[in-house]
Amino acid sequence: MCGVPGPPPLIWGDKMKEEMMEQYRELLTSYLKDRREDQLYAAQQMSKWMMEQKIPPEEMVSLHAEAVKRQMPDLPEEVHLSFDLLIEMMIGYGIALREHDSLINKQKELDYEIEVAVGMQQTLLPDAPPQLPQLDIGVISVPANRMSGDYYNFVNHGDSSIGVALSDIIGKGIPAALCMSMIKYAMDQLDNPSGPSEILRRLNNVVERNVDPSMFITMVYGVYDSSRHTFRYAAAGHEPGIFYHAKKGSFKDMTTRGLVLGVTKDTRYREYSLSLEPGDAIILFSDGVTEARIDGDFLGRDRLKELLRAHLDQPAQQAVEAIYQNLYERAKYNLKDDQTILMIRRKNDRDLIV
């Protein structure tokens, strides 16, 4: 029973008690005489007021007992005495009520703390995709509940290159969010980031040393060089991205091999490279997307590609938002996992002419 607050503050002084008594006695007397609806309503109003004043139920019974005694002194002694028993019985209800109130308060505090954490988590994510003259980048990340286990980041790799990371932390909610802040700060510490495989190797060592044995993180890290239009990438157990080849109008699964972060020390990650022609696009996402349940079945990569095709003519940001919206609707507004979609497109030459 710990955490139950003590008795209510002493607002229930003698003078007030006497006033309440008189009011209640009047109400009781008039009701016994007329038995009208509005008198019952007045009793309801009074009870509401007493609850607001945190007057416990046993006090209410005691008020009634006293009013009866004053109004009908000739009742048999047993009737008056019986109220003593009722008051004892009501004390338990009073305690339960205070316990309930205290739980509600705790719940409110917890809600508030989570709200603050949600806000802090938002600050871990970059504000907006970076602007590079020949690239169109769009990203959306929506948690299934309030806190997310998905993470993405953009990292500056010098003048014409941009690094992107997309990560899925095992589990959801608060533990995942805590882990996310570790990843974010580990990434901030990567001064002089070389290439994707080196970055994953270093992050793996951080995660391996610092997390619970059954915790792990998947990540794809890529560097887009906008002077050569190559995308070098490596993955740590992350769902492979999709490459869109504009000229052929076809999709290709991006080859990836690599162990999730946090399992073994000194894991090596293989690096891959893609060349992008104008209009080509790279789409990275978390497995919440392909595993969204649509009509009882997983969305899967094929249906994701269909969805991508339907939105490829839009600017990247509009496209990822539209794809998410479509998924959300088809999943009957009930997505069980966090959803992150990131699209990088090399602009068409015609879009570059201003």
Added chain:
Amino acid sequence: MNVTIQEETRSEQVSALVVSGEVDAYTAPQLREKLMPLCKENREIYLDLSRVDYMDSTGLGVLIGAYKQLRSGGGRLVLTGMSPRLKRLMKITGLTEILDIEDGV
């Protein structure tokens, strides 16, 4: 969404667990409770996953936790009977490279 786990001890050193159903965020703790106490030194654990319809990352986390525990004590975790879907998950996460995976039961 339920999971059932049957345990059979084959010898002092070898245990086998048969897992059926879905292993996700809700049921993974049940698997962890059964599996972790078995992960003692030099122990060999066979995990039959042929009746697992679905496993998410939380389930994988349990397997990784068990793998690490056994590895540090000279033991071994062997996964058997995985569905193509599960095999794909193991491949993507790179776990195929480090876990012992056998086709038969």
